[in-house]
Amino acid sequence: MKIRFGVGLGAGTAVAELPAIVDRLEAAGVDSLWFSELVYSPAVDPFVGMAHALGRTTRLKVGTSVAVLPGRNPVLLAKQLASLAALAPKRVLPAFGLRPATPAEWEVFPVPDGQRAAVFDESLQLLRAVLENDDVSFTGRFFKVTAASVGIRPPAPLDIWLGGSAPAAFRRIGRLADGWLGSFLTADEARTGRESIQRAAADAGREIEADHFGLSVAVAGNGLPDAVVAAVRSRRPDADPADLLAADWPALHRQIDALVAAGLTKFVIRPVGETPIDEFIDRFVEELLPRQN
Numbered sequence: 001m002k003i004r005f006g007v008g009l010g011a012g013t014a015v016a017e018l019p020a021i022v023d024r025l026e027a028a029g030v031d032s033l034w035f036s037e038l039v040y041s042p043a044v045d046p047f048v049g050m051a052h053a054l055g056r057t058t059r060l061k062v063g064t065s066v067a068v069l070p071g072r073n074p075v076l077l078a079k080q081l082a083s084l085a086a087l088a089p090k091r092v093l094p095a096f097g098l099r100p101a102t103p104a105e106w107e108v109f110p111v112p113d114g115q116r117a118a119v120f121d122e123s124l125q126l127l128r129a130v131l132e133n134d135d136v137s138f139t140g141r142f143f144k145v146t147a148a149s150v151g152i153r154p155p156a157p158l159d160i161w162l163g164g165s166a167p168a169a170f171r172r173i174g175r176l177a178d179g180w181l182g183s184f185l186t187a188d189e190a191r192t193g194r195e196s197i198q199r200a201a202a203d204a205g206r207e208i209e210a211d212h213f214g215l216s217v218a219v220a221g222n223g224l225p226d227a228v229v230a231a232v233r234s235r236r237p238d239a240d241p242a243d244l245l246a247a248d249w250p251a252l253h254r255q256i257d258a259l260v261a262a263g264l265t266k267f268v269i270r271p272v273g274e275t276p277i278d279e280f281i282d283r284f285v286e287e288l289l290p291r292q293n
Helices: 015-028 046-056 074-087 103-108 116-132 167-176 187-203 226-235 249-261 277-291
Strands: 004-009 032-035 061-064 095-097 136-139 144-148 179-183 213-220 266-272
Touching: 004 015, 004 277, 015 032, 015 046, 015 277, 032 046, 032 266, 046 061, 046 074, 061 095, 074 116, 116 136, 116 144, 116 167, 167 179, 167 187, 179 187, 179 266, 187 213, 187 249, 213 249, 249 266, 249 277, 266 277
Parallel strands: 004 032, 004 266, 032 061, 179 213, 213 266
Antiparallel strands: 136 144
């Protein structure tokens, strides 16, 4: 299985920095660049960021880590993804999640109360149908379209990955997705997640490729900042922050070793703390590119 590492950008990356980052990753031979959905931040919109990066490069892949699906129109989203994939074949890596990372942004992606998971499932079904077929007619609880066709067919089918760490998310991924991009999980939890997804896929008469399981992992330059540790403990009070984030690059290697042993092969590595982005990329290239196979 192919082990691959991509760079993840967070809220601290200003729009003005993006062109130089993209050029540096392309020149260094980095596999991929990933954009988070962070509306109330200086970070670039993930779909605009992907379009910009694809337009400046010929090899770099781009993905979302992750974008919010419920609250978006699946047909318009299919048009965006099909357009990007037609312009840059095999370089578009969409991954979607249930809700924004911060509660303040939930209202930006409106869905009926208590129906976010149901909207997610239906949105994904309609998104896939329009990406793969012409003249799609669909009637569900939340969406109705007649003879929908976006007029663009990517040269290769788009794989749709999902995030999530709850049992319901694992069942959804097994039933509906092509891969999993998790986060804030220990190696043991990641193994359990992978196995749960594979069981759900088998129950649905499907199979997810063995190298379509990944994790987003944060690494600090020299120790985890107190504020980051506090935030992680608030989100995951049941876990040691050192098992979820890497305090330094040697710790990241140990985590990657454990995750590979757990059956994961795709990793989005993002900086945490005050490390300048140029320094982070230099260290990323030095530490992780030799680990790819």
